[in-house]
Amino acid sequence: MINPIYTPAPARYDSGMKYRRCGRSGILLPEISLGLWHNFGDVNPLSDSMAMLHYAFDHGITHFDLANNYGPSYGSAEETFGIVMEKSFAPYRDELFISTKAGYDMWPGPYGNWGSRKYLMASLDQSLRRMKLDYVDLYYSHRFDPETPLEETLQALVDIVRQGKALYVGISRWPAEAARKAYSYLAERDVRCLIYQGRYNMLDRADEAGGIISEAADNGVGYIAFSPLAQGLLTDRYLNGIPEDSRIALGGHLKSNSLTPGLLESVRKLNGLAAERGQSLAEMALAWILRDRKVTSVIVGASSTSQLQRNLSALESPAFSDDELQIIDSTNP
Numbered sequence: 200m201i202n203p204i205y206t207p208a209p210a211r212y213d214s215g216m217k218y219r220r221c222g223r224s225g226i227l228l229p230e231i232s233l234g235l236w237h238n239f240g241d242v243n244p245l246s247d248s249m250a251m252l253h254y255a256f257d258h259g260i261t262h263f264d265l266a267n268n269y270g271p272s273y274g275s276a277e278e279t280f281g282i283v284m285e286k287s288f289a290p291y292r293d294e295l296f297i298s299t300k301a302g303y304d305m306w307p308g309p310y311g312n313w314g315s316r317k318y319l320m321a322s323l324d325q326s327l328r329r330m331k332l333d334y335v336d337l338y339y340s341h342r343f344d345p346e347t348p349l350e351e352t353l354q355a356l357v358d359i360v361r362q363g364k365a366l367y368v369g370i371s372r373w374p375a376e377a378a379r380k381a382y383s384y385l386a387e388r389d390v391r392c393l394i395y396q397g398r399y400n401m402l403d404r405a406d407e408a409g410g411i412i413s414e415a416a417d418n419g420v421g422y423i424a425f426s427p428l429a430q431g432l433l434t435d436r437y438l439n440g441i442p443e444d445s446r447i448a449l450g451g452h453l454k455s456n457s458l459t460p461g462l463l464e465s466v467r468k469l470n471g472l473a474a475e476r477g478q479s480l481a482e483m484a485l486a487w488i489l490r491d492r493k494v495t496s497v498i499v500g501a502s503s504t505s506q507l508q509r510n511l512s513a514l515e516s517p518a519f520s521d522d523e524l525q526i527i528d529s530t531n532p
């Protein structure tokens with residue numbers, strides 16, 4: 200056992216974090232969870248990643264969201280998490296809710312992508328090794344595979360739970376009709392779908408409009424929102440150009456062509472509204488998602504501890520007036 204270099208804050212559950220029940224399940228998730236898609240790969244200083252993970256847990260963030268190919272390089276965010284698991288979090292494993300996923304490209308050839316039983320099972324074994332875990336709390340099908348029979352993907356999830364390699368399963372980005380089928384298929388096998396993970400933020404409301412969020416709730420399934428800040432667009436990050444250390448400048452998944460004049464105008468309006476409410480745009484954007492009690496949690500990304508710290512202030516956000524909600528509704532790029 201490596202000497203412990205980290206002792207979590209004794210007051211971690213008294214620092215303002217709130218927990219919401221995930222659908223009709225025994226699981227409570229923090230309203231703000233931390234995702235490791237960007238900024239935790241082997242291209243990032245390990246000390247920064249460790250500092251963010253420690254800061255998160257010290258402030259009541261118990262849920263960490265990963266996927267097999269988060270990095271870059273692929274797999275390296277899980278490796279980073281594995282290092283922190285070994286060096287810091289091992290004694291606190293039972294206080295953590297760790298998710299990972301498979302569904303996008305991970306390794307070459309026909310078995311390292313999409314939704315086959317072969318891919319989901321092999322990928323989870325790899326993820327467990329990288330993260331130095333015996334099991335994950337939650338395993339997702341990362342995307343719907345239109346070519347693989349839905350029963351094959353879902354039965355793999357059922358069997359993974361039966362093998363004890365995941366305690367719960369979820370689906371991410373599945374279209375509404377397939378999601379409905381998944382909820383029934385899994386429930387009929389006594390392995391209920393715990394949660395649906397989808398993109399939801401003030402600039403992208405497709406999951407609300409398409410009924411994904413309400414159908415999850417109707418089926419007793421939680422809903423967790425990814426990219427709640429639209430990868431940084433719903434912050435003050437790009438109001439005065441493209442900072443050198445930003446996701447756009449560093450060549451992440453956010454591209455400079457997203458910064459259209461229409462989008463910037465909307466973001467400026469929203470930023471003005473946030474200022475009137477006495478908060479930052481990032482805080483308002485997170486609070487706006489959490490105004491809906493059908494949403495269990497938002498998964499934020501962060502490139503620094505100070506961003507994470509600022510995002511946690513969203514938990515103290517004032518309620519929205521009807522007028523404010525209307526302004527937000529009318530501010531679409």
Ligand SMILES: NC(=O)c1ccc[n+]([C@@H]2O[C@H](COP(=O)([O-])OP(=O)(O)OC[C@H]3O[C@@H](n4cnc5c(N)ncnc54)[C@H](OP(=O)(O)O)[C@@H]3O)[C@@H](O)[C@H]2O)c1
Nearest residue numbers: 234235236425426427428429430431434445446499500502
């Ligand atoms: N299921 C899926 O298919 C899927 C897809 C995408 C994401 N996810 C999950 O969702 C998580 C979050 O996604 P995301 O990283 O796109 O989330 P996000 O919270 O929308 O964006 C995070 C980025 O916003 C900027 N930011 C965050 N807080 C800020 C603040 N207070 N002030 C200014 N800028 C701030 C940072 O950009 P800079 O890096 O520029 O500083 C940060 O990297 C992922 O890690 C992953 O776990 C899942």
